[in-house]
Amino acid sequence: MDYLLTVERLTKSFGGVMAVWDVSFKVQKGQLVGIIGPNGAGKTTLINLITGFVKPDKGKVIFKGEDITGLSPYKIAQKGIARSFQVVRPFLHLPSYKNLIIPLYSKRVKALRGGKYGDRDLVALDLLEDVGFEKDSSVPYKVASSLPHGYLKRLELARCLALRPELLILDELFSGMSMSEVAATMPIIEKLKEGGMTIIMVEHRLRELFRIADTVIVLNFGEKIAEGRPSEIIENELVKAAYLGAESA
Ligand SMILES: Nc1ncnc2c1ncn2[C@@H]1O[C@H](COP(=O)(O)OP(=O)(O)O)[C@@H](O)[C@H]1O
Ligand SMILES: [Mg+2]
Known part of the structure; x- marks a missing residue:
């Protein structure tokens, strides 16, 4: 096995x-x-x-x-291996989608994308859409500190997925x-x-x-x-x- x-x-x-x-x-x-x-x-x-x-x-x-x-x-x-935290700790002053920047700029993601990062903002917006932040709404652009707790937990999930674990x-x-x-x-x-x-x-x-x-x-x-x-x-x-x-x- x-x-x-x-x-x-x-x-x-x-x-x-x-x-x-x-x-x-x-x-x-x-x-x-x-x-x-x-x-x-x-x-x-x-x-x-x-x-x-x-x-x-x-x-x-x-x-x-x-x-x-x-x-x-x-x-x-x-x-x-990506992990989420029980107690969320987002970059509170950054727009939600910018919170995904660290994993999206990682060596791992670059390697998986064939040496290119591509447009990370678009990738971030897509990832957030997957966890229910609608692209056409203002939600992905709001600073993380303004989001309700449930959204912050889903932002955690998106941050994990950004690493392509x-x-x-x-x-x-x-x-x-x-x-x-x-x-x-x-x-x-x-x-x-x-x-x-x-x-x-x-x-x-x-x-x-x-x-x-x-x-x-x-x-x-x-x-x-x-x-x-x-x-x-x-x-x-x-x-x-x-x-x-x-x-x-
Ligand atoms: N950094 C730490 N320093 C001291 N004790 C800790 C630390 N982390 C966890 N503990 C203790 O270890 C035990 C298990 O904690 P934890 O793993 O957080 O449990 P759970 O996630 O199942 O609630 C608890 O008694 C907790 O107080
Ligand atoms: Mg625990």
């Missing part, structure tokens, strides 16, 4: 807190893998470990057969979105998946996630406590206990 990503026994503690403990999993090309777990379970840290924002104490990250453990976030992005990692993309924004964003994710994109989604909106995920990984106190198809995860007693425990805590 050919895996796009292999995570081997990743471990990271902060002081006394075991944020991620001995987590292993594999992702096949074209799969959508969900990662769930109560607050503080280590989901964001796991993403930070994969994307180079945090260095592991132990363990390995293999992407396309290459050991990328400990590389800088920039290098990992250039290899084709092979692996897209989304950290709670739906959080802070209204029901209608989630409903409008679901088809975008589905379309990416149909196009063959490999996606890891950390998500609290389980109903939506379980509809589109091929497999789901459950973290609790930094440990992987379950992995399986959504239908299996829903029935899993450990998972139920982890969520109930978190609610009553």
Whole structure:
């Protein structure tokens, strides 16, 4: 079996807190893998470990057969892993479409475009249109600071797509979105998946996630406590206990 990503026994503690403990999993090309777990379970840290924002104490990250453990976030992005941030941090003073400039000027995009960047503003406007910023409206031209939160989350998604990733990692993309924004964003994710994109989604909106995920990984106190198809995860007693425990805590 050919895996796009292999995570081997990743471990990271902060002081006394075991944020991620001995987590292993594999992702096949074209799969959508969900990662769930109560607050503080280590989901964001796991993403930070994969994307180079945090260095592991132990363990390995293999992407396309290459050991990328400990590389800088920039290098990992250039290899084709794009990640969104749970807490968005756009360039607030720039028009939305200008927020895509950094990935659009990257070496990776230049190489993928045959040595040419082309008209990046047009590419940016197209990418934004794909996530629901209508080109004919004023929205793509508005400064990011004036956009509602749901738009900023979709701007995050567009920023990731601008890199032309092979692996897209989304950290709670739906959080802070209204029901209608989630409903409008679901088809975008589905379309990416149909196009063959490999996606890891950390998500609290389980109903939506379980509809589109091929497999789901459950973290609790930094440990992987379950992995399986959504239908299996829903029935899993450990998972139920982890969520109930978190609610009553
Ligand atoms: N940079 C950090 N410094 C200290 N503790 C951290 C840091 N990042 C995360 N943690 C701790 O690690 C644990 C897992 O956090 P996190 O990965 O953000 O969980 P999740 O995304 O599942 O809510 C929490 O206890 C959190 O407080
Ligand atoms: Mg998190």
